[in-house]
Amino acid sequence: MQAQNLRTSTVIADKITKLPLENVNIYNSKDNSITNEDGLFVFVSENKEINLSLIGYNDVKTTYDEIKIKDTVFMEIQAINLEEIIVSDAASIIKRVHENISKNYSLTPYTENFFLRCLLKKNTELVRLQDIYGKVFKDKVFNTDLRKETEFAVEILNMRKIGIVDKAEITYFEFPNFNSFLRLSSSILFNRRDNYNFTEIKSEDNKFRKINFITKEKNENNQNINGYFIISKEDYSLKEFSLDFYDDIGSIPYQEKKGHKFRTTVYRITTNYRKNFDTNKYYLSNSKLxxxxxxxxxxxxENSIYDFTANLFTTNSFTGENINSNFSVDKDIFKAKFPYSADFWNNQNQLPLTQELNNFLKRVAENKDKKKEFEVIGNF
Incomplete structure (x- = not known):
C-alpha cells in the first residue's frame, strides 16, 4: 500500500477563538505527527485514518480524504475547571501511578523513530534552526532506579540546519545533548516522592486527574521545582507531565564564566504519552523543552536574552529496528554534521516550517554573501 503524504494548508484551530493550535497530536495506529505553532502539520502514513488529540479538547476522528479538502479543522474545547482545589490524597494517586508502571510502560529495551526541531533566538530574533530525523534506542521508558541511569543511543538518518552568526559575537550558546534531553524526559520524580507536596486540581473531564507538585524545600538556586501530572483514571497512566525548575526569577543568582555574568531564568519541559495499540504500552509521543x-x-x-526551544516527537514507536549509532549522545546537538537530502524530508513526518522560520531563511539568504560581517553555518 502506498503511503499518503498529507502536506496541507489545512489549519487546526480552536473552534471559539479561531486561533491555531500547537502540539496537536496527529496519529493513527501506525504513525504520529504534531502541529506547529501555526496549526499546520505534515502526516505521512499508509493508513488513511487520522485522529486529532489535544488535552482540554474533544478528540477528532477523520480521514486523509476528508481533511485534505478543508481550509480549517476546528477542535472544540472541553469544559474543564482546573483552578478549584479539592480535598484528596494526591500523593496516594502518584503512588498508584508508580505501582502501575510495569503494566503501562516498557521497562525493557526498544527503539523508536523521532523528529527533533531545535530553535535559538537572540533578543527575539532567530539565529539557529536545526531539524533532525533519526532512530533512538532506549533501555526503558522511565528511569525507575536512581542507581542506574537510563541508557540511550541515537542514529541520525538526515538533518537540516542553518545558523547565522555576527562575526563580532563572542558568545556561543551550547545546545543540550541527547543524553540530557532524553533523561530529563524520562525522569518523573517517582523515586523522590517524599521531597514533594502534591495537590489535586479538580477537572470536569472524567477521564483524567491533574495533580500539581512542588518541592518542600528550595534548592541551591533558591527555587522550588514544580509542575504537574495529568493522569488517566482508567489505568493510572500518565497523559502529560510538566517539570519547571524555576518559580522565583528575581532570586536567581548570576553565574560567571570568563568574566561574563549570566543566569538561566527558564528551564521547563512538558512531555506527553500515548498508547501503542500493538504492544498495549505507552510511549513518549512528544516532548518540548x-x-x-x-x-x-x-x-x-551587550545585554542579551537567548531563548531555546527543543521540540521532539515520536514518529513510529516500538519499531524493533536495529540502531547503528552514529552520533554521541553526550555531544552538543548543533555540532552534528550530516548531509541534507530534500528527497528524504519529502517523505517524513515532521513539523512544517512556520512563517517565522521562512522569514529567517530569507534573512540568511540575503546575508550569506556578507562574509566580513556574518558567518553562515548550515547544510541546506
Whole structure:
C-alpha cells in the first residue's frame, strides 16, 4: 500500500477563538505527527485514518480524504475547571501511578523513530534552526532506579540546519545533548516522592486527574521545582507531565564564566504519552523543552536574552529496528554534521516550517554573501 503524504494548508484551530493550535497530536495506529505553532502539520502514513488529540479538547476522528479538502479543522474545547482545589490524597494517586508502571510502560529495551526541531533566538530574533530525523534506542521508558541511569543511543538518518552568526559575537550558546534531553524526559520524580507536596486540581473531564507538585524545600538556586501530572483514571497512566525548575526569577543568582555574568531564568519541559495499540504500552509521543538565558552586558558584550526551544516527537514507536549509532549522545546537538537530502524530508513526518522560520531563511539568504560581517553555518 502506498503511503499518503498529507502536506496541507489545512489549519487546526480552536473552534471559539479561531486561533491555531500547537502540539496537536496527529496519529493513527501506525504513525504520529504534531502541529506547529501555526496549526499546520505534515502526516505521512499508509493508513488513511487520522485522529486529532489535544488535552482540554474533544478528540477528532477523520480521514486523509476528508481533511485534505478543508481550509480549517476546528477542535472544540472541553469544559474543564482546573483552578478549584479539592480535598484528596494526591500523593496516594502518584503512588498508584508508580505501582502501575510495569503494566503501562516498557521497562525493557526498544527503539523508536523521532523528529527533533531545535530553535535559538537572540533578543527575539532567530539565529539557529536545526531539524533532525533519526532512530533512538532506549533501555526503558522511565528511569525507575536512581542507581542506574537510563541508557540511550541515537542514529541520525538526515538533518537540516542553518545558523547565522555576527562575526563580532563572542558568545556561543551550547545546545543540550541527547543524553540530557532524553533523561530529563524520562525522569518523573517517582523515586523522590517524599521531597514533594502534591495537590489535586479538580477537572470536569472524567477521564483524567491533574495533580500539581512542588518541592518542600528550595534548592541551591533558591527555587522550588514544580509542575504537574495529568493522569488517566482508567489505568493510572500518565497523559502529560510538566517539570519547571524555576518559580522565583528575581532570586536567581548570576553565574560567571570568563568574566561574563549570566543566569538561566527558564528551564521547563512538558512531555506527553500515548498508547501503542500493538504492544498495549505507552510511549513518549512528544516532548518540548523551553529555556531562557540572560547575559549581563559589559564592555565586550551587550545585554542579551537567548531563548531555546527543543521540540521532539515520536514518529513510529516500538519499531524493533536495529540502531547503528552514529552520533554521541553526550555531544552538543548543533555540532552534528550530516548531509541534507530534500528527497528524504519529502517523505517524513515532521513539523512544517512556520512563517517565522521562512522569514529567517530569507534573512540568511540575503546575508550569506556578507562574509566580513556574518558567518553562515548550515547544510541546506
Amino acid at each position: 523551553d529555556a531562557k538565558v540572560e547575559i549581563l552586558g559589559d564592555n565586550k558584550l
